[in-house]
Amino acid sequence: MERLIEQIVSAAAVEALCEFHDHRTIFSFGDSSELLLADYLSRLKDGVAAQSWGKHAQAAYDLTLDKFSRLPDGGGIDCRKYFRGALQALKPVHAQGELERELALAEILQRLVYRHFDLSLKESRRNDSMTRYEWRLQAGTLLLLMPRTLSGGERSQWLRGHVPDVDPQRKNERERVQAIIDEQFGSSEPISFDDQTMADAVAYLPWQLVESISCDGLGKTIAGEKAGCLLEQRPAIQALGAARLEEMVVRIFDALADGCYVDGEIAGAYGLSKATFSRFAGSQWSLDGGIPDLWKNTAKVLAAHDEFVEAARDAGVWDRVVAVVERI
């Protein structure tokens, strides 16, 4: 896949881009794995729809899909920038083998697409506080987004005072003026990676989490990862918000350590129903019901810990596991 992404970045190869979008099933969401990018985004969109900001989900979906599928045609979004970011994030990974690098790149792309969906959602929510304004000038008109709080006259006055040397006929002039407006009125949330390294943008990769266990402990590591992937959680868990979710997960692990883990107690403290909490972090589960989300997450982190995996194998815990499955 590394060569495929390199072809997209260096040669703007349409065939490579189509191969990626039509055949590369590198994404997973909940119990669904082997998803194409559009399918993964669709699940993120549906998961967010139940929240108070759910009306922005479609816009976030569209914007994120554009970021990873549009080749430039004289301006606008360029997917090569985002794929280049994935290759940059792969550089520090000490994986020499082709297979190892393929799997690492898949993890990076999943985290990167998630991050951009999150940012696209924030951008869409920010744009909700702006409305369109036509700035009419002698040489032409510029269509801009400006804060609702400013009247038409105030907008015109502000623009005259803050935008030097405006020329509607100049190439990319609209973008230049909008950037000046955004700098003054925009959200403090970062929405562009231009000044950000990929190392900051892509977090919660499996090898990073394994390192974190040594420094922060398993509970805090899992808590941080869960909060960092809030949009992939069930709606009732998403509604807690990142900070409370992280706090709840730490509390769960602390209760385990103290030997006093009672499902109903923690559920009540965070306003969650027993059923919701059971699906998230129940202490008991049946074969049919499946492993609760938090423990599945924990299993994923442990799976990246080579020494733990080898210890499990040596202990013979998987001697009876059927590793070949017949598809029905």
Added chain:
Amino acid sequence: MNFLQKIRESLEQGRPTAAFEAQVETSERQQFLDEVRRQASVKIIVERNGETWRDVLLLRTGDVQTVGDVEPGAYAIRLSTGRVLWEGDLAAEHLLWEQAFPEQDLPMAADTGGSSEHWTVRANLVEDKLILSVAAGLNAGRMTLTLKRSL
């Protein structure tokens, strides 16, 4: 849930093997560890005649898994990421002993031991790390996928 606390302690103390000392077997513990194995595995998808036929999970740290009942057909082997690793036709001459080795008797099961001289197909799927081997049998063949330990 004591098993989770034991795992936590063992990792934070830098002693992963301690997670498996003197442990009580419960269904939750086994399911959890099975999930770890699933997540720690590379998933290989075997297609036959254009349809998904078998999923093979190979432990990332090195593993060998064998698929039986391999009958003649068009096969493709794909990584779960969608990347096609190998495509080819497996015919009777690859899968049925009588046709693959007409001059030799079919060895007893105890004698096979995966001897390389009996492979009818051998292919490196990814460098020399992931290897496909096909062996002939009495009524059908066997396909073995080997993931070498360096991953």
